Amino acid sequence: MSFDRLIEKIARTNNPTVAGLDPKLDYVPNYIKEKAFEKYGETLKGASKALLWFNKGLIDALCDIVPAVKPQAAYYEMYGYSGLKTLYKTQEYARKKGMYVITDAKRNDIGTTMEAYAVGHLGKVRVGAEEYEPFLGDALTVNGYLGSDGINPVIKVCKQYDKGMFVLAKTSNPSSGELQDMKIGDRTVYEVMGDMCEEWGKELSGKYGYSGVGIVAGATYPEQIEILRKRLPHTFFLIPGYGAQGASAKDIAAAFDKNGLGGIVNSSRGIMCAYQKEKCDEKDYAGSARREAVRMRDEIMSFVNRVQI
Amino acid sequence: MSFDRLIEKIARTNNPTVAGLDPKLDYVPNYIKEKAFEKYGETLKGASKALLWFNKGLIDALCDIVPAVKPQAAYYEMYGYSGLKTLYKTQEYARKKGMYVITDAKRNDIGTTMEAYAVGHLGKVRVGAEEYEPFLGDALTVNGYLGSDGINPVIKVCKQYDKGMFVLAKTSNPSSGELQDMKIGDRTVYEVMGDMCEEWGKELSGKYGYSGVGIVAGATYPEQIEILRKRLPHTFFLIPGYGAQGASAKDIAAAFDKNGLGGIVNSSRGIMCAYQKEKCDEKDYAGSARREAVRMRDEIMSFVNRVQI
Numbered sequence: 001m002s003f004d005r006l007i008e009k010i011a012r013t014n015n016p017t018v019a020g021l022d023p024k025l026d027y028v029p030n031y032i033k034e035k036a037f038e039k040y041g042e043t044l045k046g047a048s049k050a051l052l053w054f055n056k057g058l059i060d061a062l063c064d065i066v067p068a069v070k071p072q073a074a075y076y077e078m079y080g081y082s083g084l085k086t087l088y089k090t091q092e093y094a095r096k097k098g099m100y101v102i103t104d105a106k107r108n109d110i111g112t113t114m115e116a117y118a119v120g121h122l123g124k125v126r127v128g129a130e131e132y133e134p135f136l137g138d139a140l141t142v143n144g145y146l147g148s149d150g151i152n153p154v155i156k157v158c159k160q161y162d163k164g165m166f167v168l169a170k171t172s173n174p175s176s177g178e179l180q181d182m183k184i185g186d187r188t189v190y191e192v193m194g195d196m197c198e199e200w201g202k203e204l205s206g207k208y209g210y211s212g213v214g215i216v217a218g219a220t221y222p223e224q225i226e227i228l229r230k231r232l233p234h235t236f237f238l239i240p241g242y243g244a245q246g247a248s249a250k251d252i253a254a255a256f257d258k259n260g261l262g263g264i265v266n267s268s269r270g271i272m273c274a275y276q277k278e279k280c281d282e283k284d285y286a287g288s289a290r291r292e293a294v295r296m297r298d299e300i301m302s303f304v305n306r307v308q309i
Numbered sequence: 310m311s312f313d314r315l316i317e318k319i320a321r322t323n324n325p326t327v328a329g330l331d332p333k334l335d336y337v338p339n340y341i342k343e344k345a346f347e348k349y350g351e352t353l354k355g356a357s358k359a360l361l362w363f364n365k366g367l368i369d370a371l372c373d374i375v376p377a378v379k380p381q382a383a384y385y386e387m388y389g390y391s392g393l394k395t396l397y398k399t400q401e402y403a404r405k406k407g408m409y410v411i412t413d414a415k416r417n418d419i420g421t422t423m424e425a426y427a428v429g430h431l432g433k434v435r436v437g438a439e440e441y442e443p444f445l446g447d448a449l450t451v452n453g454y455l456g457s458d459g460i461n462p463v464i465k466v467c468k469q470y471d472k473g474m475f476v477l478a479k480t481s482n483p484s485s486g487e488l489q490d491m492k493i494g495d496r497t498v499y500e501v502m503g504d505m506c507e508e509w510g511k512e513l514s515g516k517y518g519y520s521g522v523g524i525v526a527g528a529t530y531p532e533q534i535e536i537l538r539k540r541l542p543h544t545f546f547l548i549p550g551y552g553a554q555g556a557s558a559k560d561i562a563a564a565f566d567k568n569g570l571g572g573i574v575n576s577s578r579g580i581m582c583a584y585q586k587e588k589c590d591e592k593d594y595a596g597s598a599r600r601e602a603v604r605m606r607d608e609i610m611s612f613v614n615r616v617q618i
């Protein structure tokens with residue numbers, strides 16, 4: 001349980017970042033698409049194979065310096081069940097290469113239905129006398145709008161399989177405030193959600209001071225990150241919004257404690273599409289991703305203490 | 310756009326109910342599981358085939374008297390990408406049989422990522438020169454916690470492909486009030502969410518007075534249904550919680566207008582597992598589901614005006 005395994009990988013790489021794998025077909029170099037379409041046609045399967053090969057190249061290039069990947073489920077669902085096979089195969093490859101897998105799916109439901117999501121993404125399902133891992137996440141993002149009926153089933157599965165979750169608190173998008181910034185008494189909705197996470201986390205406490213119930217807190221709202229860090233001393237932050245969404249390394253510094261722990265910063269397009277920005281040969285897309293990952297790490301670590309556990 | 314197509318199917322059957330297809334393997338009769346395991350082994354594929362055959366039997370038994378099905382994505386994801394192939398095949402079969410398909414997936418994200426979900430579940434995706442429907446929903450349930458950045462991309466896809474959505478407002482579970490009942494000024498969170506839906510719905514207005522942005526309002530909270538119906542005259546309600554979760558037909562009456570329109574009531578376990586409750590031969594599971602669907606329709610219609618459009 002908890003994020004101990006994630007924290008150990010962050011310490012080993014001295015790098016509190018995660019590479020988002022949100023592979024739109026537009027991001028995939030032409031030589032990969034051409035090969036996939038030649039073999040499987042311009043089909044959902046062909047597209048899904050292209051995404052998988054793209055992801056594998058990125059994972060190979062990043063696995064020794066970046067502790068985690070965060071595949072975004074939407075970009076796999078967009079290619080139907082073939083796309084979801086690519087999600088599975090991507091998770092499998094990242095795990096084999098020693099990376100921590102955060103499945104960004106923002107799932108939410110209640111009771112046995114939420115347990116089905118948790119089992120599907122973090123646990124094992126029984127079929128007759130056999131057991132299988134349907135998908136291979138180490139952690140799952142979830143939406144807490146439905147209250148503890150939607151969280152307790154995930155806690156149960158996290159306990160059983162040593163997994164974690166991140167609950168949406170203050171998201172990185174411009175309209176996040178429409179609901180999240182509204183005041184309930186003297187607290188905002190995102191503070192109420194954060195407080196619930198700190199409480200739920202008591203069920204999944206970890207040896208480095210952080211529980212297995214993290215929150216999502218957007219880098220685009222540095223003041224809110226600071227507020228949440230003070231309120232939630234045992235809650236680990238997944239921080240989107242760096243790079244393509246406009247936030248800088250300075251904006252996320254408040255999420256981290258004196259040991260360089262407390263959060264993990266995501267970059268998706270910044271890393272995946274580095275070769276387009278760099279205008280290098282598309283066949284060097286993975287090398288370009290690595291160069292950007294190193295640059296991002298160094299930039300972030302100039303605002304964060306060296307990671308120590 | 311809007312729910313016109315759904316409303317027409319409700320009027321044709323004079324039945325504002327939807328059959329939830331949440332097929333846990335425990336719900337599937339043994340003779341179906343045995344046949345599937347014999348052919349495909351005790352595997353995720355074997356389980357997924359059993360679910361598909363189970364669903365097809367239900368659809369055959371219900372399609373002339375029930376206007377819609379609501380597959381719950383969690384129960385398909387629980388069996389991995391094979392399970393998601395069964396989701397697709399279930400949707401395809403229900404569509405072929407003339408039923409409206411509400412994909413209950415409670416998806417949520419922002420911008421291009423939310424658009425990927427909307428395209429995946431309601432639209433078409435381009436691969437090279439070809440276009441495909443990744444999944445086959447007519448409507449999708451979504452979670453509005455992220456604000457309009459998470460809703461506008463769905464509205465765009467609904468406009469393009471004549472689809473609809475249901476946003477979580479007041480969910481049916483016991484803990485739904487932890488956040489949803491909290492007061493923001495003089496409104497509850499669920500009223501704030503409902504008001505946003507009524508506003509968003511202006512983009513998808515329909516010829517029967519209801520927009521394409523519905524809400525989820527749990528039958529277990531009849532007073533809140535009444536409040537929401539008064540506030541949101543153009544918003545269609547998807548109403549879970551009837552039957553297995555304890556609500557009765559009387560509890561949902563306030564959702565409906567004088568023409569019998571305004572909502573659709575879901576039953577999942579009540580219909581799927583009717584044969585277990587009835588203790589009939591498991592080979593008659595579909596017949597039993599139909600008997601329960603008729604009973605439910607008649608019970609609900611004793612509190613709702615005859616459907617007229």
